[in-house]
Amino acid sequence: MMTNGEKKLQLYSCFISHPSFSVRIALNLKGLDYECKSINVFKGEQSRPEFLKISPMGFVPTLLDGDMVLAESSAIILYLDDKYPQHPLLPHDLKKRAINYQAANIISSTIQPTLRIPILAYIRDNIGPDERITWVHKHIGKGFAALEILVKDHAGKYATGDDICLVDVLLAPQIIGTLERYNFDISNYPLLSRLSESYKQVPAIRNALPENQPDFPKELKGIILIRIY
Numbered sequence: 001m002m003t004n005g006e007k008k009l010q011l012y013s014c015f016i017s018h019p020s021f022s023v024r025i026a027l028n029l030k031g032l033d034y035e036c037k038s039i040n041v042f043k044g045e046q047s048r049p050e051f052l053k054i055s056p057m058g059f060v061p062t063l064l065d066g067d068m069v070l071a072e073s074s075a076i077i078l079y080l081d082d083k084y085p086q087h088p089l090l091p092h093d094l095k096k097r098a099i100n101y102q103a104a105n106i107i108s109s110t111i112q113p114t115l116r117i118p119i120l121a122y123i124r125d126n127i128g129p130d131e132r133i134t135w136v137h138k139h140i141g142k143g144f145a146a147l148e149i150l151v152k153d154h155a156g157k158y159a160t161g162d163d164i165c166l167v168d169v170l171l172a173p174q175i176i177g178t179l180e181r182y183n184f185d186i187s188n189y190p191l192l193s194r195l196s197e198s199y200k201q202v203p204a205i206r207n208a209l210p211e212n213q214p215d216f217p218k219e220l221k222g223i224i225l226i227r228i229y
């Protein structure tokens, strides 16, 4: 593991959070050592005043790099990519690069917000617990269908070729987390199914899995996590 030669990076992260998972992958790919500062979103720790001073939206992930404080997973990943050029996450080819930007936005601006815990809790409390699954499957299904079409002419071992790029860093948590958390059948998405198998072999992704984080509660192993919302 490399350090950045300055103060150790600190990542405010929650084991369950897909955007935190993505940032952990980027840090691992770049071989950057970091300290994990756990924020348990189930316990509402993101709303504590001391955390809101660091991250006014009250979101994980939030990265501290010296005096730099940065929230929003895509911004953090692109910042890391600019500052730490080892294992670049954007392809040189302009078209593939643009596909990465587009797919990254679909994942972090369109799919991920529909899965946020306050939204699922609202549906559970005001519409009904089973409606959460219908909601999640509808939104993930729409996003996955679009991603499958978007990357099909660009994919290699990974989404836009044989190197892991930005889109993979954001997509791997969505696919892996979605299967584990929401019991989603991915077999209708053959390309994403294949990518899922590739992702599971990558040490930087495996080490970033929720169950491999210091804050993962052992009693949750094997539980379909939507049941705990």
Ligand SMILES: N[C@@H](CCC(=O)N[C@@H](CS)C(=O)NCC(=O)O)C(=O)O
Residues within 6 Å of the ligand: 014, 016, 017, 018, 019, 020, 041, 046, 058, 059, 060, 061, 071, 072, 073, 074, 108, 116, 117, 118
């Ligand atoms: N757009 C943000 C979303 C981050 C986000 O939704 N984080 C969730 C955990 S997955 C969170 O902190 N939720 C706390 C809350 O909604 O109060 C990103 O990509 O980083």
